[in-house]
Amino acid sequence: MLRSRMATLGVAALVLTACGGGNAAAPQKKTELTLYNDKGAWTKFFDEMGALSKPSIGLGMKPTGYTDSAQYQAFIKASFRTNVKPDLFTWQTGGMLEEIVKQKQVADTTAVWQEAIKAGDLSQDLAPYYTIGGKQYCVPMNVAYWGMFYNKKIFDKYGLQPPQTWDDLIKTADTLKQNGVKAFYHTSVLFSFVWFEQLMAGTDPDLYDRLSTGKAKYTDPGVVQVMERWKQLIDAGYFINPGDKTDPGDVLKTGKAAMVSFGTWFNTSMTQRDLKPGTDYDFFVIPNVNASLPKTSMIFESGPLCSLAKAADPDASMKYLKWWTTAEAQEKWATSRGDVSANPKVTIKDEALGTVTKDAGSGKYRLVNRYFEATPPPILTAALDGFSKFVTEPGAYKEVLETIQKAADEYWSTHQ
Amino acid sequence: MLGRFRHGYVAPAAILVAVLLYAPFVWTAYLSLTRYDGLEPPAWVGFANFGKLLDDPALLTSTRNTLIWVAGTMVLPVGLGLLVAVLSYDIKGGAWYRVPFMLPYALSGAGLAMVWSPILSHGGIANLLLGVDTAFLQEAPHNTLAMLLVWTWQQLGVNTLLFVVGLQSIPKEPIEAARLDGASGWRLFRHVIWPLMRPLTAVVVGLALVASLKTFDIVWVLTQGGPGRNSETLAVTMYKETFVASDYGYGSAVAVLLTVVTGLASYLYLRRQVAS
Numbered sequence: 093m094l095r096s097r098m099a100t101l102g103v104a105a106l107v108l109t110a111c112g113g114g115n116a117a118a119p120q121k122k123t124e125l126t127l128y129n130d131k132g133a134w135t136k137f138f139d140e141m142g143a144l145s146k147p148s149i150g151l152g153m154k155p156t157g158y159t160d161s162a163q164y165q166a167f168i169k170a171s172f173r174t175n176v177k178p179d180l181f182t183w184q185t186g187g188m189l190e191e192i193v194k195q196k197q198v199a200d201t202t203a204v205w206q207e208a209i210k211a212g213d214l215s216q217d218l219a220p221y222y223t224i225g226g227k228q229y230c231v232p233m234n235v236a237y238w239g240m241f242y243n244k245k246i247f248d249k250y251g252l253q254p255p256q257t258w259d260d261l262i263k264t265a266d267t268l269k270q271n272g273v274k275a276f277y278h279t280s281v282l283f284s285f286v287w288f289e290q291l292m293a294g295t296d297p298d299l300y301d302r303l304s305t306g307k308a309k310y311t312d313p314g315v316v317q318v319m320e321r322w323k324q325l326i327d328a329g330y331f332i333n334p335g336d337k338t339d340p341g342d343v344l345k346t347g348k349a350a351m352v353s354f355g356t357w358f359n360t361s362m363t364q365r366d367l368k369p370g371t372d373y374d375f376f377v378i379p380n381v382n383a384s385l386p387k388t389s390m391i392f393e394s395g396p397l398c399s400l401a402k403a404a405d406p407d408a409s410m411k412y413l414k415w416w417t418t419a420e421a422q423e424k425w426a427t428s429r430g431d432v433s434a435n436p437k438v439t440i441k442d443e444a445l446g447t448v449t450k451d452a453g454s455g456k457y458r459l460v461n462r463y464f465e466a467t468p469p470p471i472l473t474a475a476l477d478g479f480s481k482f483v484t485e486p487g488a489y490k491e492v493l494e495t496i497q498k499a500a501d502e503y504w505s506t507h508q
Numbered sequence: 509m510l511g512r513f514r515h516g517y518v519a520p521a522a523i524l525v526a527v528l529l530y531a532p533f534v535w536t537a538y539l540s541l542t543r544y545d546g547l548e549p550p551a552w553v554g555f556a557n558f559g560k561l562l563d564d565p566a567l568l569t570s571t572r573n574t575l576i577w578v579a580g581t582m583v584l585p586v587g588l589g590l591l592v593a594v595l596s597y598d599i600k601g602g603a604w605y606r607v608p609f610m611l612p613y614a615l616s617g618a619g620l621a622m623v624w625s626p627i628l629s630h631g632g633i634a635n636l637l638l639g640v641d642t643a644f645l646q647e648a649p650h651n652t653l654a655m656l657l658v659w660t661w662q663q664l665g666v667n668t669l670l671f672v673v674g675l676q677s678i679p680k681e682p683i684e685a686a687r688l689d690g691a692s693g694w695r696l697f698r699h700v701i702w703p704l705m706r707p708l709t710a711v712v713v714g715l716a717l718v719a720s721l722k723t724f725d726i727v728w729v730l731t732q733g734g735p736g737r738n739s740e741t742l743a744v745t746m747y748k749e750t751f752v753a754s755d756y757g758y759g760s761a762v763a764v765l766l767t768v769v770t771g772l773a774s775y776l777y778l779r780r781q782v783a784s
Contacts, residue, residue, distance in 0.1 A: 162751040169546040169754075195547045280646070280735040334735070335630035335646045473753040481736020484646045492736075 122405040124152035125179035125412055127397075129233075130164035132157030134360070137428050141416075144424050149415045151408055153180070172197050172400075179409050182233050183396050185221045186465035189229065198229045199399040199406060201413060205231070208417040213435050215453065221394050221461070230396035231413045232434035234425075236355030237448050238290070238391035238462065239377045241362070244370070246273060246350045254376035258294070261379060265330045268350050276325075277349040280334040284479035286353055287325075289463035291318045293389035294381040297460050304466035306504035310497040319482070319489040321381065326486045334483040341365055344373060353378065355393055355462075356432045356445050363430040375444040377457070390452065393462035394434065468507065474499035533767070540760035550757065557761035567762070570733075570740040573652050574721060577741060580653070581720035584660040586713060589667025594697065596668075597675045606672070610665035617662075617725030624658045625730055645731050648738035655726055655739070663719075667712055674708030675701070710781040717777060721770045742766045 127138060138155035146152040156178075158164035165188075171177050172195070183189055192198055205228040208214040218235070222228045242254070250271055255261040265275035278287055292300040295318055302308035303315065325331065332349045341361035344352045352358065359369070367373050380388055397416055399409035415421055419437040426433035432440050432449045440446035451457065460466075467475060478492040540557055542550035561567055592609060596602035615623065627633040630643040644654040678701065686700045702709075724743035727733060733740035733748060740748070746766060750759025 162747075165754070166546070166751045172547070191545075191547060197547075281732060284735075333630040333643065335643045337625050337629035337632070470753055470755070473748070477734065477737050480734045481738070484643070484735040488736075 120404045122179065122408045123150065124154055125405075125408060127153050127155045127180040127182075128158070128164070128168065128178040129155060129182040130158045130161045131182065132159035134429070137360075137425070140428050141421065141425060144421065145412065145415060148420065149411060151412055151415075153412065177400055177402065177404060179399065179403055179405065180412060181398055181400075183230065183398050184465055185394055185396055186461065187468040188465075189222075189396060189398075190224055191469075193224045193229050197401055199401050199403065199410065200227050200229060201231055201399075201410070202228045204228075204410065204414045204417065207414070212437060213417045213419060213422075215434070215436055217453075217459075218394060218434060221465075222396065230398035231417050233395045233397035233416075234357060235394045235432060235434045236357045236392070237432065237445075237452055237457075237459075238353065238355045238393070239375055239448065240351050240353050241344055241358055241373055241375050242351045243344055243347050244372060244374045246347050247374075254374070255379055257383060258379050258381045265325075265328070269329060273347065274332045274349045275330040275351055276332070277340055277343050277352040278331045278334050278483055279336075279340070280480040280483050282476065283354075284334075284476055284483055285463045287322055288318070288475075288479055289391055289460070290353060290378060291322055291381060293391060293460040294378065294385075295321070296382065297385070297389045297458055300460060300466075304461070304463075306500065306508060310493040310500060315493060316490070319493060322482075323486040323489055326483070331483075334480075355391070356448070357429070359431055359442060359445060360429040369430075369442045369444065375442075375448070377448060385458075387456070387458040389460050390448075390457040391462050392452070392459040393465060468503055470503045471496065471500045536760045536763050539756055540764045542757045544756040544760075545754045546756050553757065557758045558765075560758060561761055561765060566737045566740065566745060567742075569648070569737060570742050570745040573649070573739060574723070574741045574743075576649055576652050577656065577659075577720045577723045578717065580656040581659070581663075581716050582713065584656060585663035585667050586716050588660065589664050589712070590671050590709075592664065592668045593671030593675060594701075597672055606665070606668055608665075609668050612662040613665045615662060618729050620658060620662050621726050621729030628654055628658070628730070645739075646735060651731055651739045655730055658730070659723075659726055663716075667716070670708065670712050671705070674705040674712075677708065678704045706781070710778065714774060714778055714781075718770055718774055721773060722766065742769070 124142075127142075129138065131138075135155055135157045138153070138157070142153035142155065158167070168178070168181055168183070169192075172192075183192070189198070201222075205214060205219060205222070208231075209216055209219070214232070218232060219228060222230055222232070240254075246268070247253070250267055250273075252264050252267060255264050268275045276287075278284070289300070292303070292315070296314050299308055299312070299314045303310065308315070332343065336343075336348070338346075338348060339361075340352050340354065340358070341364070343349050344362075345365050345367060356375075359375075362369070362373055369375075377388060377390060397413060399406070399413055403409040416425075417435060419435055422433040422435035422438045425431075426435075426438050427441060430442060432445050436453060440449055452459065463475075464472065475496045478496045482489055482492045539550060541552060541554060543553050543556075544550035592606065596605040599605075612620070625632075628644040630641075630646060632644075634644060635641060642650075645651045682700055682704065683696070686696055691700060722743045723741045724747065727739055727741055727744050728747065731739045733744040737745075742762060743766060746759050746762040748759075749755050749762055753759075
């Protein structure tokens with residue numbers, strides 16, 4: 093009896109040990125790192141980076157891509173308490189990065205930043221997005237400027253030019269509407285915030301910033317007016333149906349909508365579809381709604397590549413992050429995806445994106461942090477649901493704003 | 509001899525069940541009494557999360573949708589499954605008639621939704637074929653009903669198969685006796701076949717009840733519970749609150765509620781069936 097009980101306890105101990113989250117993993121020397129990311133569609137490009145890093149710095153890299161960001165985030169958070177730890181992982185700047193830095197889970201990259209800025213591989217302007225408590229964490233996995241991708245063949249067919257003012261943009265939408273073409277893409281899933289942030293930033297970027305820090309309310313008149321303008325655009329019939337599940341890349345390619353607003357990373361979708369920039373499609377900066385603003389507001393995002401403070405081989409992970417910022421790595425990373433780079437030395441092949449990057453670097457635009465990063469996660473969740481409801485039921489805008497504000501009140505009551 | 513080692517024989521299975529089923533349940537029940545974001549240690553809040561449940565309009569919507577799923581499942585996949593089984597059972601080549609209904613069962617919930625997404629999306633294949641401009645997946649409760657039809661398309665076959673097994677297990681004698689007494693058609697089914705199929709029906713309905721109460725994958729892939737949370741079920745609310753909003757405490761409270769509702773519904777239904 094005793095023996096069988098001991099055996100039972102033994103098995104239980106083994107199972108629990110296997111499942112348990114010990115923290116006493118001995119440091120290892122790694123020659124290949126795992127890179128967990130929520131960009132499953134980019135696996136091919138991560139693989140190419142792994143193939144390049146191996147001969148360059150003696151460290152290979154194997155990506156594990158997730159396509160569901162909720163599952164991905166849950167996995168990363170769970171990994172903090174187990175021995176299954178990623179060597180490198182992608183994350184989000186803003187509140188989400190702050191959250192895990194406060195938990196002391198993320199490796200300090202201040203030295204990498206200082207060296208990269210000195211070498212001209214990173215811009216000082218980017219540092220604030222990665223600075224928490226005076227130190228830098230992670231390095232830029234990517235940067236993106238948001239604007240409008242447009243189907244050039246449709247524009248050429250109707251004699252349209254990229255708009256210089258908001259009125260021009262509306263005239264363009266009217267012309268397209270008269271010819272039976274939907275002007276804009278929007279969706280009720282995930283990217284339901286795009287037009288809200290664009291209209292807010294182009295109307296009152298200060299209010300947008302105050303909103304993201306809890307110093308303004310979603311029910312303030314300025315926000316209500318933005319929602320009313322958005323409603324007018326929907327009511328005017330400029331948008332495709334938000335329930336259309338066609339991939340936005342195909343929406344633009346097939347001309348289902350003539351314009352799609354996304355970050356410069358959307359260029360990857362264009363290149364994957366063998367579309368030629370300047371011939372099949374092009375890109376313009378969306379003009380401000382409020383023409384009196386001193387600078388054109390441009391939505392900006394930067395996604396971090398991080399390493400854990402308790403990485404299996406901290407030196408190898410840091411070495412990889414350092415290499416990631418170099419011109420050699422970034423040239424490959426940007427070119428293969430047809431995107432822009434965080435490294436100012438990298439030449440952007442796409443002419444329109446190259447110009448935008450150069451202009452943004454020279455201070456021509458007011459860069460506004462993307463809503464996804466600027467908004468604390470609990471408010472973001474309520475807002476994404478709210479905007480999703482709004483695009484299918486525009487008349488409900490006041491109710492939507494009140495619901496988001498309720499989540500904001502709850503959050504800011506404990507986080508000011 | 510056997511008695512001496514019986515605990516040892518049972519131990520591996522018992523440990524697996526304890527570790528993989530009961531321990532997570534106890535942990536979830538504990539989390540439901542805390543505020544927990546997955547990072548900071550859980551902070552005890554008592555029954556605050558359950559109080560919030562009562563005051564959450566999204567929970568009301570997901571409860572309504574879950575009830576639609578339960579009622580719809582009883583009528584469509586189960587009811588139609590019975591109809592197809594009865595109509596195809598006693599005819600020549602009946603098995604071949606049932607094959608098309610079985611094929612969709614091979615698809616996973618996520619795969620199923622991927623197949624139907626381009627059909628049901630606004631401007632999709634269904635709109636083109638029917639010549640209508642209806643947003644099948646946008647407005648509530650139509651979106652839940654549309655997804656129920658997809659669910660029916662997948663589940664009909666297996667329910668049909670189970671009912672056919674039930675029909676085959678019925679002894680021939682009472683049916684022949686009833687026929688000799690002049691019973692046929694609806695009367696034969698209602699008063700003879702249906703009562704004899706009761707044990708099998710209890711299993712089919714019981715399984716469908718539990719499956720419909722925890723409907724998740726099909727909704728998640730087709731609408732993600734939207735737009736504006738209007739197609740959420742309790743299981744989707746549980747997932748969203750836990751993993752999207754990182755409110756593990758509140759998500760766990762929804763999980764506990766869902767477990768209690770599912771357990772209670774199953775118990776009450778099965779007790780009634782067993783008693784009768």
